[in-house]
Amino acid sequence: MQNMGIDVLFKGRNFLRLLGGLWVAVRISLISVAISIVLGILMGMLMTLKNRPVQILCRIYLEIVRIMPQMVLLFIVYFGTTRVFGWNLSAEYAAIIVFSFWGTAEMGDLVRGSLISIPKIQYESARALGMKEGTLFRHVILPQTVRRLIPLSINLITRMIKTTSLVMMIGMVEVLKVAQQIIEANRKSSPNAAFGVFFVVFLLYFLICWPVSRAAVYLEKRWAE
Amino acid sequence: MDNALLRIEHIEKAYDEHGVIHDLNLVVEKGEVIVIIGPSGCGKSTLLRCINALEDIQGGQILLDGVPVKRDARNISAMRQKIGMVFQSYDLFPHKTVLDNITLAPIKVQKRTRKDAEEEAVALLDRVGLADRRDDYPRQLSGGQKQRVAIVRALSMHPEILLLDEITAALDPEMVREVLDVVLTLARSGITMLIVTHEMSFAQAIADRVIFLENGQIVEESRDPAKFFTEPETPRAKEFLRTFRYER
Ligand SMILES: Nc1ncnc2c1ncn2[C@@H]1O[C@H](COP(=O)(O)OP(=O)(O)OP(=O)(O)O)[C@@H](O)[C@H]1O
Ligand SMILES: [Mg+2]
Numbered sequence: 001m002q003n004m005g006i007d008v009l010f011k012g013r014n015f016l017r018l019l020g021g022l023w024v025a026v027r028i029s030l031i032s033v034a035i036s037i038v039l040g041i042l043m044g045m046l047m048t049l050k051n052r053p054v055q056i057l058c059r060i061y062l063e064i065v066r067i068m069p070q071m072v073l074l075f076i077v078y079f080g081t082t083r084v085f086g087w088n089l090s091a092e093y094a095a096i097i098v099f100s101f102w103g104t105a106e107m108g109d110l111v112r113g114s115l116i117s118i119p120k121i122q123y124e125s126a127r128a129l130g131m132k133e134g135t136l137f138r139h140v141i142l143p144q145t146v147r148r149l150i151p152l153s154i155n156l157i158t159r160m161i162k163t164t165s166l167v168m169m170i171g172m173v174e175v176l177k178v179a180q181q182i183i184e185a186n187r188k189s190s191p192n193a194a195f196g197v198f199f200v201v202f203l204l205y206f207l208i209c210w211p212v213s214r215a216a217v218y219l220e221k222r223w224a225e
Numbered sequence: 226m227d228n229a230l231l232r233i234e235h236i237e238k239a240y241d242e243h244g245v246i247h248d249l250n251l252v253v254e255k256g257e258v259i260v261i262i263g264p265s266g267c268g269k270s271t272l273l274r275c276i277n278a279l280e281d282i283q284g285g286q287i288l289l290d291g292v293p294v295k296r297d298a299r300n301i302s303a304m305r306q307k308i309g310m311v312f313q314s315y316d317l318f319p320h321k322t323v324l325d326n327i328t329l330a331p332i333k334v335q336k337r338t339r340k341d342a343e344e345e346a347v348a349l350l351d352r353v354g355l356a357d358r359r360d361d362y363p364r365q366l367s368g369g370q371k372q373r374v375a376i377v378r379a380l381s382m383h384p385e386i387l388l389l390d391e392i393t394a395a396l397d398p399e400m401v402r403e404v405l406d407v408v409l410t411l412a413r414s415g416i417t418m419l420i421v422t423h424e425m426s427f428a429q430a431i432a433d434r435v436i437f438l439e440n441g442q443i444v445e446e447s448r449d450p451a452k453f454f455t456e457p458e459t460p461r462a463k464e465f466l467r468t469f470r471y472e473r
Contacts, residue, residue: 130303
């Protein structure tokens with residue numbers, strides 16, 4: 001069997017660089033996911049209000065996010081707005097803005113879905129016990145919403161982690177970009193490196209996303225009603 | 226009549242344009258057990274839901290201890306604590322154990338200590354034969370057990386009046402009895418109750434007063450249940466009661 005080209009990773013600091021690239025991807029995902037969860041919960045609550053204009057606005061926002069490829073959003077924010085508004089936006093901030101913009105919309109819709117799936121009788125029996133809206137929301141509605149939400153949002157989170165590979169399009173050196181650089185640099189000495197290096201990248205993504213989705217399965221089982 | 230606990234005066238209730246309750250008056254005395262019967266859709270549930278202001282009313286007023294019960298009033302939480310309610314569909318909080326279901330409101334709403342609330346909860350559970358189920362989740366209970374827990378949960382707030390809306394209607398027949406027995410014990414202990422039910426023999430056994438409701442109005446009212454259930458005065462009640470008997 002031919003050399004698969006994994007050996008180039010052990011040349012010099014190549015593997016460390018790859019991990020460094022991975023950290024860039026993970027950092028962007030972590031920050032964006034955190035922002036999306038907080039804003040998404042707010043948005044989900046907004047979406048359940050019986051306010052027509054608010055509902056329509058949220059709907060439009062969600063549709064825009066769904067229709068637009070994330071890459072286009074990235075380009076608009078990173079190349080477009082910096083020209084038009086003349087501000088200085090680092091690629092990382094642009095990425096976080098775009099991923100949060102996306103994540104908030106999707107998370108908002110998941111929160112909305114979880115909220116409206118809680119039966120009306122839960123609200124009513126809590127009110128009948130004299131609970132005020134704050135207590136009712138915090139102790140009755142929110143815990144049930146979170147239980148329904150977590151398995152759904154894990155799916156979104158892994159999608160966000162995977163999609164961070166797009167940020168190399170705006171010049172960020174994340175894991176996939178590092179992999180490309182390593183492969184380019186060793187084109188002569190190790191022509192098969194493309195396979196080995198990308199395979200390792202695959203493993204790295206797997207190692208990050210797999211525990212996250214296992215956690216979702218576990219929580220789903222534990223909270224099964 | 227200064228023994229009145231609850232006064233319902235000329236209430237009107239409509240959903241959009243569709244009127245459900247019309248000029249309904251009812252005075253409930255302390256310790257009284259009133260059974261409300263009537264055909265499906267006549268407004269029984271709506272009446273109970275108006276009493277603890279889960280629904281707002283378009284006219285008239287509802288007074289508990291002389292204080293109006295109003296949905297948007299500031300004291301609504303305090304008023305609802307005096308009015309316990311158990312629903313037909315299972316309404317326990319699925320993410321909480323039996324014990325936590327019962328103690329949540331006493332602790333969070335009435336600011337009682339956990340220890341105090343739990344002691345009372347366990348004592349009440351014991352009374353309904355469920356002391357050993359305190360750490361179970363609702364999904365682990367049968368329908369009859371859930372409804373007994375729901376009753377205990379309502380009682381744990383020390384309500385002045387208990388509203389029961391067809392609490393056995395969703396149960397398998399063999400579980401109806403265990404729940405009705407609990408209600409009967411409560412009635413004997415002197416708690417004021419408004420009961421909506423389709424269990425006619427139970428209604429006859431427990432009622433101090435029977436109210437027959439139709440189209441959102443009281444059509445017949447009787448303080449002699451035995452007489453009402455055997456020979457009601459109005460033709461409508463007669464007809465309604467006949468649907469519960471199989472005769473050839
Ligand atoms: N949320 C609602 N919106 C609109 N109409 C309603 C609503 N709830 C009840 N109604 C209507 O009000 C009327 C009375 O309903 P209610 O539930 O009080 O009847 P009920 O006497 O409890 O009947 P059942 O024996 O079937 O429980 C019915 O015509 C019903 O369709
Ligand atoms: Mg009803």
